[in-house]
Amino acid sequence: MMAVTLPKSPLHLDQKRIAQAFLLASLVLVVFRGALPTGLVRLPEGMVLPFADWINAAFTFIRDDLGLMAFTRAFSDMVELCLDVTANLLYGKSRWPHVGPIPWVVIAATAGMAGYALAGWRLATLSAGTFVWIAVMGQWKWAMETLSVIVVAVPFSVALGLLMGILAWRSRWAERILNPILNIAQSLPHFAYMIPVVVFIGVGPKAGAIVTIIFSVPPMIRMTLLGLRGVSPEIIESGKMSGTTRLQLMTRVRLPAARTEILIGVNQVIMQSLAMVVLASFIGMPGLGQKLLQLLQALKIGLSVEIGITIVLLAIVLDRMSKAWAVKQPEHIAGPWLHRHRLLMIWLGLVALGFVLAWVHPYFAEVERKQALSMAGPVDAVVGGFIGLIDPVTDWLRWFLITWVLIPLRDAFLWLPTTAVLVALAGIGWRVGGLRSALVCLAFALPIALSGWWDRAMITAYTVFVSVTLALMIGVPLGLLGAANETRARRFLLVCDTAQTFPSFIYLIPVIMLFGVNDVAVIAAVMVFATVPIVRYTIEGLRSIPPEIVESAQMSGASAGQLLRHVKLPLAVPTLVVGANQSIMFSLFMVIIAAFIGTQDLGQEMQRALSSTDVGKGLVLGFAVAFMGLLADHLLLKWARSQGVSLRSS
Template structure:
């Protein structure tokens, strides 16, 4: 009698056991480091690929053989003409066309009226008061040099981003091509954008404007695509039934329906533009960023604080006004006179006329000269000097302790790790979280860094980010738990986070240089502060967004406040907390490159050297190394968060 054989199930590798085996192999390599062959410690020179030479060859071909230089020069000439117009209007730059300068009282009144129209009296006072502050503190020309570039860069970036967003919405292939490009573009550090622009354009305001345009386009593309996708089918169907053409359907139906998302994209463009314009001082962009850079190099804290306040106020004003514009819905007034319909416009015209009259009567209202300007630098220097003298023993000891017992040992430990062990460990972690596909993704991001020859610099960057994010988690999570305790406190904490996220990253260097000087401790402190903000925000948001019925059920089961937090709220908020940690790592990578200005020997320092020597290949290789580190962390954390969220959802 024959027995039927059951079909054998297909052979499958146990994901957990494979990951454990890979991680065990990595641990063996670490423990046997002293007997490993040299090629397992660091890749030999023969395996280092000349990525920089390849990139330089491509750029040389594009510049010399494809005639790209002619196109870039033509575009830069258009940008330069626009800059001449705005510079003449805002601060009277002595080039054609001679149109300005507009008196500062007129610009302050215009900002105040725009603030009132968009957000009421408080925004009007904030906007108008900011420009009054800039004028009376003698910073008008520097601020207008910065704004003249923003006024030119933002429209270019918005139009280009909107067109690319429409293209991605219209054609699936375009979206598939753009998505990885945008992921890398939004992970590249600021300096990586500057080097190619310097090669093709040179240095100065037009180079600053063009690099600002390039840097600020990606969020506009994403928000335009998101807005067009969010338009409801009913609205589209209604437009088609009205007999609209394809052009009319886009311009009069789809784009107006996506207005909020598109204007949020404009807000992001404005904030990205301000951040880049401040940093573009490294390529000869005059304005507030250049002045702040000079003052920080000279350790003139009082004047640095004054410039820092101005940059922060401008950031807050631009952020609040663009957000108010995004949220404000169009208003229609029927059956009213012209003056009633345009009351604010009439008031503004009156204020403009009054401003010009005041400037004609007294030159102070046209331009505040440096000798007439107010200054808080001396009192700030006195207070800061006294404060530093008071806490100097503590900061000296803390600096010595952190450098001697924490930072240097950790840095040496990161550099001590064999390259092969790190690659295996990343593959094992990826396999454990997302299987073999994630393992390959991790290797695809990490292996090019090893092959580039910049592994040691990348490990110093990784060590700085690791220490900074660990400290940010230790500070940010408790702050988020405190902030989420009640609704009023949560709103206040989120307001602080919103405000802090508008600050250009340069601002965070001022207090740490003031306290610790120029060294690794200052770098870690600046990166930590910058990276703490998203952790606080996402901790509060994660705890606030837990369904109330789950909380009520736990409370009815007799759970105490501590048990409710430990066993219900925090576990359910873990996916959101992980997103916050991911954002913190991305913030830290951005900041650690900028903070190389005040110390460390990481990728950022080499990137600044590449910028000074206009080495496109080296700069982009370093930039891609930073981007790949960020994308690797992003992949692992978000993959784990999605898995954790699915597990929690299935319970």
């Protein structure tokens, strides 16, 4: 029987040709921009939709007509009660229960014992040493104000994330509803979370705690879902055969089996909480973040470095301890009670000794500011001398970059017609994923154009483009260098792991020191922040290649360059794409934060919305940033799949 070849459906036309047609149309719009009607260069005012007014109306309805204000007030009162307890214990806030503060030597000893119990002497020394540093540098109250919020926010976030993760695991509908919400939530900049909280709660520590809880829940949901899905069916069958009820099966079988993933989620919650608590200084959250913000505004670099070191040390300690908890397996020690609980007895002895020392001398209870050490003077002197030495170079570099690179690039992005960009994005989407991807790209980009914030979004896009390009130029060679040697790779990854624990605010200190407050400082801060994931994933991508493939290529006579270009890099594409994706997301977050040192992008407007508590405007700007990140994520994912590879989970 003769086979009959049917003509292709119009929906299956050559993907490449359609994409080329879109890109050609975009090029025509750019070339003939001067002849275009004004409405094609920028959408006319009549097409701008009042998204902010709609969101404000919805929030007013929820707050006033649905009575949500009563619920939020009750929840905030409960959080405030918890904050009063932790604040009283950690730094002696004069409210209930009036039993604090705990002497700093006791807290340092407790941190040291926790570190020893989790990972031995090295972590014990780091943990105890961090709290000793905080105390002797006179930063105890600020650090405890920060930690008192983290101590309250983390349990709330973990509990909420655990419950919602279990719900998503049990119900496909719940998972389908939660997935897009989580995608957007993890793409929203920090400030977008703060504005609604300020409207409902106000400002201060409880607002900082609540915004921290909301911000840090998503990773816990994802890791709980991942952990429960990864439980072996054999373990479940064994639990059922033991006669467990559904509740017992969940609490005594499934959750313990998913322990590692859940504790990794706890680690992410802790780190997200620290990042948000530092930034919550913008809504009146006292602590290290507020002090750092004040010092940066006053350009007091020496004192800023002191606070920065404290924040970095806290981040490293919290990260290392929570990761050690995640990988440490439960131990069952036989023997007498004292032998089984020897660490507990040692800790109780150290606590008693600490209270005795605090009673004998007040220095061991609290180090007053006049007794504190300071390295601000020497740091200022060194920084002043260094800046004076390199000032001619930085002045010339700043002038060159602003005059010949940044301003022309920014003007070029702003010069592009809105329609040309939309058509180009549709063409790129069609090229990598067909009609569906083209529609997805337009669904992310068109609302930004219709919001009326297109020019600000293009300035944000220009900043991210420049920063990520520079990060790739620096990060990929560094990654290749690190991956060439196993020892060097471990050292590079350790540096990357440490750098990724730093709250983003920290990256502003060195760039302000070198370049002052201008666009070059913003680009430098974003670039450094975005380089870390590129280095990390380049190394991990190259290290994950099976050695048999490398040996086979070498036996075929491939040179080192051919091996890299034709074997290693193509095989590492999935991991490299994850790194590029994270670099873009990091850049978007950092651009919004860097608005603090002077930009004209979405971040600056978001800070204005925060100061005026304009929920609608703030969320519209936040969604614009999120959509830009999700657009880049979609294109990278589809491009990787179009190359015949599938992305591994990051």
